[in-house]
């Protein structure tokens with residue numbers, strides 16, 4: 001079977017029969033019994049999916065046990081809108097999910113979704129690292145990026161923001177640019193710009209030890225939930241410090257930035273202007289992407305509870321037209 005339909009071309013009401021990567025399958029229990037939630041992806045985007053089967057819990061559990069995240073499956077179901085978001089519901093097509101499609105001709109070009117500019121983000125990160133004026137700190141950041149090629153491949157998160165190949169590099173680059181802009185844009189605050197950039201680039205480095213490639217996707221490793229990326233990142237820079245020997249003051253500040261980068265939710269709140277700059281940049285990068293992706297699934301003129309940002313989103317009108325709508329008209333329309 002050839003890949004004959006892409007996610008960008010699916011509209012509510014469509015009968016869908018095509019091949020997609022199945023990601024993040026979870027077994028759920030509801031009023032109507034067991035069902036599976038997962039995300040379908042291909043090169044053009046992602047689509048939430050619910051697998052109901054034909055109403056037997058045992059059948060749904062068997063399918064769930066057989067599903068391997070990151071693999072390609074034939075998905076046969078109906079597209080509909082639920083709470084403002086389009087999703088695919090699979091009922092009688094459930095049997096196709098027993099075995100993945102393993103044909104040799106499956107190509108990453110059809111199945112890997114990544115809006116990230118991988119080359120540009122990599123170049124930008126190294127260029128920012130080179131702008132650090134203190135030699136040992138500059139070398140430390142560069143050595144960290146060079147030691148973990150996965151930094152440029154893994155997503156930044158499972159669902160919420162930058163949840164695609166190359167997402168971690170894109171997010172880290174954004175955080176570094178925004179945190180540096182904050183350091184430049186504030187008057188009368190003695191900010192260590194070198195430390196802001198180093199901390200921003202490395203704040204999520206623990207995510208290189210949180211994901212592993214599987215099929216056309218990435219799965220999160222147990223350490224992601226059991227240890228958490230902050231601690232994993234601190235372990236990584238601790239090991240690097242044994243080889244590189246940063247001045248103690250710089251290493252202490254870097255550790256603090258990693259430890260406190262989640263702000264109010266971190267084990268320790270930021271204690272320096274540089275740590276706040278990284279935290280605000282981190283929050284801003286995540287929130288902008290969460291809201292933007294929620295808005296892409298929101299019809300104009302409707303208020304929807306965004307499934308990523310956790311709050312309400314609304315597509316405001318603009319006198320010069322809706323940029324998201326124009327983008328969709330160029331690429332194919334969801335609504």
Ligand SMILES: [Fe+2]
Pocket residue numbers: 203204229261
């Ligand atoms: Fe983080």
Ligand SMILES: [Fe+2]
Pocket residue numbers: 171203204282
């Ligand atoms: Fe982050």
